[in-house]
Amino acid sequence: MEKIRSPFRGIIEDLKGRSACYKQDWVNGFHSGYRILAPTTYIFFASALPVIAFGEQLSRDTDGSLSPVESLASTAICGIIHSILGGQPLLIFVVAEPTIIMYTYLYNFCKKRPELGKKLYLAWAAWVCMWTAFLLIILAIFNACTIISRFTRIAGELFGMLITVLFIQEAIKGVVSSKFPKTRKARSWRYGTGWFRSFIAEYGVPLMVLCWTALSYTIPSKVNSGIPRRLFCPLLWEPESLPHWTVIKDMGKVPIVYIFAAIIPALMIAGLYFFDHNVASQLTQQKEFNLKNPSAYHYDVLLLGVMQIPGLNNSFQSWFQTLICGLLGLPPSNGILPQSPMHTKSLSVxxxxxxxxxxxxxxxxxxxxxxxxxxxxxxxxxxxxxxxxxxxxxxxxxxxxxxxxxxxxxxxxxxxxxxxxxxxxxxxLTVRVNEQRVSNLLQSLLVGISMCALPVIKMVPTSVLWGYFAYMAIDSLPGNQFWERVFEGDHASFMESVPFKSILIFTAIQFGYLIICFGVTWIPIAGILFPLPFFLLIAIREHIFPKLFHPEHLQELDAAEYEEISGTPR
Structure with a gap:
C-alpha cells in the first residue's frame, strides 16, 4: 500500500538503477567482439521464425488484413526501442500467440458490425491499443509491478511449462513428428576439432533451417508443387502491404460508442501483457543467472505502454515511437517466453x-x-x-x-x-551473463532487415517453422525444476531434506494445475484470460500450501527464487 500511495516511485528507482549501468551495457557488448554474433544469430532465429509463422496465422484469420510484414515490423521497431531505451535489455520483444488470438477476436467482432467492418478493423484496434497503453501506464505509475515479487518458483515454472506446451501444440498442428539434434551440447562431443564443435553449438540451429530449406527443393518434379507448403505473405512493396501504414487517418471514423467499447478488450489485453511481460522479465533475471545489474519492472511496463500509443508525440518518446501500433496498424509486441530466458542463457554461455x-x-x-x-x-x-x-x-x-x-x-x-x-x-565457474544491449539491438535490426528479404523467406517450408517451434519448446526446458524433478536423474539438494511423499504431492499438484491452465487456453474467446489462474495461485501459495506442507519443506520446494534483483550498478 505504501508504494501505491507513492506514484512514480518505482519508475524513478528503476531509472536511477539502470542509468548507473547504461554505459557499461554498451561497453560489455562491444568488448565481446565477434563472439556476440553467436547469441545474436541464435535469438534472431528464435524471434523471426515464430513471428513469421504467427503472422501467417494472423493473415489467414483476418482475411489478409494483417500479415507477416506487420508482425515483423512490430517486432523490429519495439525491439530496437527497448534495446536502446528499455530497462532490462535482455528482454526480447516479439508479437506472440496471445496477441494473435486477441487480434483475431477483434477482427471477428468488427466483421459482424456494419458500422466497423473490415475497413475500420485496424482503426478500432488502434483505439484498443490506446486504452491498453493508458492502463499499462497507470499500472506502472502506481507501482503495480510489486505484485510480481509474490510469484514464487511454482508460478514461474508453471508459466514456463505452459508456454512450452503451447509451442509444442503449435508444432504438432503443423507437422506430425520432428527430430531435433542436441547441438547446444556439441562442445562436449568427442569427435571433430574444437572450432568445429563450437561452430555447431553456436550456429547449428540456423544451419539446420538453411539445410532443410535447401533439401526441400530436391523433391522430384513428379510430386505436387504444393508439397511442401511454403509461406504465403505479401511483399513489403506490394499493394496488400501498403494501406496499413497510415491507418491513423481512419481512427476518427470509428463511431464514438465503439471508441469507448474498446476499453473492454483493452482491459483483457492490458492484464495479459502486464502478466506475460513481467513473468518473462522475472524468468530472464532468475537467481541462477547471477545477474549484477538491477531490474526495471516499473519502467519497462511504462515503456511497454508508451510503445503501444498510436500517434503519441510527447517528451516520453521521439518521432519513431509514434509509428508503433495505430499509426502503422501493427499488432503490439511485448517481452515474452521462452525467447527472453533463452537469450539470457545464450549470453551466459x-x-x-x-x-x-x-x-x-x-x-x-x-x-x-x-x-x-x-x-x-x-x-x-x-x-x-x-x-x-x-x-x-x-x-x-x-x-x-x-x-x-x-x-x-x-x-x-x-x-x-x-x-x-x-x-x-x-x-x-558459476554462471555468468554478458549483460549488454548489443545482441538485442542487432537481432532487432536483423528482424527489420528480414522484411526486405521476404522473397527469400517465402522459400522456407512451413514444416521447418513448426519444427523450430518444437525445438524452442524443448530447448527451454533445461533449468525448469518441475521438468527436471519429473524426468531427469539429477535433482536439487532438497531431495536430501524433503520427504519423497511431500515432493510427490507437490509435483502432482503442480502437474494438475498445469493441466487446468492449459485447459483454460482452449476455452473460446475466454482463453485469453489464461493468466487469471496464475494470479489465483498467489492466494493458493500463501493460504493453502502452508496447511499441506511443513514450512521448511515448502521453502525448499517453492522458495521465492524470482524476486526482483536489487543488484549493484557497475
Missing amino acids: LKTQMIRKKMVKRAKESMLQHASNSEIFGRMQAIFLEMDRSSPRAVDNELRNLKEAVMKSDGADDAKENFDPEKDIAPY
Whole structure:
C-alpha cells in the first residue's frame, strides 16, 4: 500500500538503477567482439521464425488484413526501442500467440458490425491499443509491478511449462513428428576439432533451417508443387502491404460508442501483457543467472505502454515511437517466453566461455614459467576479477573450490601435472551473463532487415517453422525444476531434506494445475484470460500450501527464487 500511495516511485528507482549501468551495457557488448554474433544469430532465429509463422496465422484469420510484414515490423521497431531505451535489455520483444488470438477476436467482432467492418478493423484496434497503453501506464505509475515479487518458483515454472506446451501444440498442428539434434551440447562431443564443435553449438540451429530449406527443393518434379507448403505473405512493396501504414487517418471514423467499447478488450489485453511481460522479465533475471545489474519492472511496463500509443508525440518518446501500433496498424509486441530466458542463457554461455578461455591461457602461461600453485591461482583470480567486476571478497568465496583444486598437492610438480586448466577450470565457474544491449539491438535490426528479404523467406517450408517451434519448446526446458524433478536423474539438494511423499504431492499438484491452465487456453474467446489462474495461485501459495506442507519443506520446494534483483550498478 505504501508504494501505491507513492506514484512514480518505482519508475524513478528503476531509472536511477539502470542509468548507473547504461554505459557499461554498451561497453560489455562491444568488448565481446565477434563472439556476440553467436547469441545474436541464435535469438534472431528464435524471434523471426515464430513471428513469421504467427503472422501467417494472423493473415489467414483476418482475411489478409494483417500479415507477416506487420508482425515483423512490430517486432523490429519495439525491439530496437527497448534495446536502446528499455530497462532490462535482455528482454526480447516479439508479437506472440496471445496477441494473435486477441487480434483475431477483434477482427471477428468488427466483421459482424456494419458500422466497423473490415475497413475500420485496424482503426478500432488502434483505439484498443490506446486504452491498453493508458492502463499499462497507470499500472506502472502506481507501482503495480510489486505484485510480481509474490510469484514464487511454482508460478514461474508453471508459466514456463505452459508456454512450452503451447509451442509444442503449435508444432504438432503443423507437422506430425520432428527430430531435433542436441547441438547446444556439441562442445562436449568427442569427435571433430574444437572450432568445429563450437561452430555447431553456436550456429547449428540456423544451419539446420538453411539445410532443410535447401533439401526441400530436391523433391522430384513428379510430386505436387504444393508439397511442401511454403509461406504465403505479401511483399513489403506490394499493394496488400501498403494501406496499413497510415491507418491513423481512419481512427476518427470509428463511431464514438465503439471508441469507448474498446476499453473492454483493452482491459483483457492490458492484464495479459502486464502478466506475460513481467513473468518473462522475472524468468530472464532468475537467481541462477547471477545477474549484477538491477531490474526495471516499473519502467519497462511504462515503456511497454508508451510503445503501444498510436500517434503519441510527447517528451516520453521521439518521432519513431509514434509509428508503433495505430499509426502503422501493427499488432503490439511485448517481452515474452521462452525467447527472453533463452537469450539470457545464450549470453551466459558466451560470458562463461570468455572468462574460462582467459583463465586457461593465464594458467598455462604461469605453468610454463614454473610458477608456484599460489601464483597460478592468484593470476587466474586476477583475470576473474578483471572480467567479472565483483568484489574481491565475493570472488574469494566463489573460487574457493577452484583454489583447493589447484593447491590439492603439496608437491608443486605433481600439482601442475594433476591440474589440467583445459578440464579443471570450467566445473568451478558459476554462471555468468554478458549483460549488454548489443545482441538485442542487432537481432532487432536483423528482424527489420528480414522484411526486405521476404522473397527469400517465402522459400522456407512451413514444416521447418513448426519444427523450430518444437525445438524452442524443448530447448527451454533445461533449468525448469518441475521438468527436471519429473524426468531427469539429477535433482536439487532438497531431495536430501524433503520427504519423497511431500515432493510427490507437490509435483502432482503442480502437474494438475498445469493441466487446468492449459485447459483454460482452449476455452473460446475466454482463453485469453489464461493468466487469471496464475494470479489465483498467489492466494493458493500463501493460504493453502502452508496447511499441506511443513514450512521448511515448502521453502525448499517453492522458495521465492524470482524476486526482483536489487543488484549493484557497475
